[in-house]
Amino acid sequence: DTGVSQDPRHKITKRGQNVTFRCDPISEHNRLYWYRQTLGQGPEFLTYFQNEAQLEKSRLLSDRFSAERPKGSFSTLEIQRTEQGDSAMYLCASSQNVLRGGVYNEQFFGPGTRLTVL
Amino acid sequence: AQKVTQAQTEISVVEKEDVTLDCVYETRDTTYYLFWYKQPPSGELVFLIRRNSFDEQNEISGRYSWNFQKSTSSFNFTITASQVVDSAVYFCALSRWTSGSRLTFGEGTQLTVNP
Numbered sequence: 001d002t003g004v005s006q007d008p009r010h011k012i013t014k015r016g017q018n019v020t021f022r023c024d025p026i027s028e029h030n031r032l033y034w035y036r037q038t039l040g041q042g043p044e045f046l047t048y049f050q051n052e053a054q055l056e057k058s059r060l061l062s063d064r065f066s067a068e069r070p071k072g073s074f075s076t077l078e079i080q081r082t083e084q085g086d087s088a089m090y091l092c093a094s095s096q097n098v099l100r101g102g103v104y105n106e107q108f109f110g111p112g113t114r115l116t117v118l
Numbered sequence: 119a120q121k122v123t124q125a126q127t128e129i130s131v132v133e134k135e136d137v138t139l140d141c142v143y144e145t146r147d148t149t150y151y152l153f154w155y156k157q158p159p160s161g162e163l164v165f166l167i168r169r170n171s172f173d174e175q176n177e178i179s180g181r182y183s184w185n186f187q188k189s190t191s192s193f194n195f196t197i198t199a200s201q202v203v204d205s206a207v208y209f210c211a212l213s214r215w216t217s218g219s220r221l222t223f224g225e226g227t228q229l230t231v232n233p
Contacts, residue, residue, distance in 0.1 A: 031218050042122075042209050042223030043163070050218065058220075089161065095218065107221060109155075109163035 002026060004110035006092050012116045013082055020078045021113045025094030032075050033107060034067055035091040036060065043091055049075060082117045089114050120145045120212050122224035130230045131200055139195045139227045141210030147171075149215040152186065152193045157207040157226070169193065171215075200231045 005024045013019050025032050030051050035043035046065070047057045051072035061067075064082075069075040079086055093107040121144040131137045143152065154166040167177065169186050177184045181198045197204055207226045213219040 033220070035221075040225070042211075042225050043221070045220040045222070048218070048220065055218075056220065091163065093163075105218070106165050106168060108165065111160070111162045114161075 004092055004094050004108055006090075006110040006113050008113055009111060010114045010116075012118065014118050015082060015084060017082055018078065018080045019082060019115065020076055021090055021115075022074055022076050023092030023094075023110060024074045025092070026096075026108060029094035029096045029108075030072065031095045031105075031107075032069055033093040033095075034075070034077050035093065037089040037091055037112070038087075046077075079115075082115075084117045087115055087117045120147075120150075120214070120222040122210050122212050122222055124208075124210055124224035124227050126227045127225070128228045128230070130232065132232050133202060134199050135231075136196060136198050137200050137229065137231075139197075139208050139210075139229065141193045141195065141224060143191050143193065143210070143212045145212060145214075147214055151213045151215065153211040153213070153221065154184065154193075154195050155209045155211060155223075157209065159206070163209070166195075197229075200229075202231050202233055205229060205231045 007022045033048040034046040037043040045058050046061050047067050049069040052069050064080045067077045089112040091112045092110045095105040095107045123142045150171045152169045156164045174186050183196045185194045207228050209226045210224045211221040213221050
């Protein structure tokens with residue numbers, strides 16, 4: 001399977017614990033995005049990387065959240081001191097940074113990690 | 119700031135009916151992209167279509183068609199002869215023209231197609 005993969009698919013944790021999620025993008029894609037989706041809402045942008053550089057962060061990404069992409073391949077999203085409001089689906093997407101006459105490169109999404117904070 | 123509004127929270131139809139999902143957007147940009155994604159119960163977002171802001175031609179793909187009207191800032195999605203497998207949440211999204219820009223999603227429309 002050559003799609004975007006995320007691990008784990010589900011995570012249940014207690015309030016105050018730290019959690020880390022992993023995303024493996026499509027292999028030739030150098031852009032990687034994190035979104036958060038709460039129940040009944042559309043996904044909201046958190047951050048994105050081009051290769052290993054984190055180029056944009058949303059105001060939603062509080063100081064308890066940190067994302068890395070150390071070698072420009074997989075990425076991790078860590079949430080420290082989780083709160084019940086962090087319960088959501090965390091979605092990863094990747095795209096290829098190839099500009100061809102203005103052609104947009106679609107973002108392909110993974111299956112998501114569903115976080116439940118008790 | 120960019121904003122996408124999908125006023126229909128839930129729609130329920132009977133199989134073989136046609137159904138239109140509405141999408142209205144706001145942006146100060148003169149060039150931008152619009153998208154539709156499908157999210158089945160499994161949860162994975164599936165890309166359906168991308169349109170750029172200077173191409174207002176309607177598009178048809180099988181049972182799916184899209185009507186883009188820049189004058190009313192709308193990008194509506196019609197499923198003809200709906201099927202049970204079309205049941206999903208459908209999201210409209212907007213991005214800036216710059217390659218790699220974030221997607222701004224609407225709140226989604228839950229479509230249920232009953233047999």
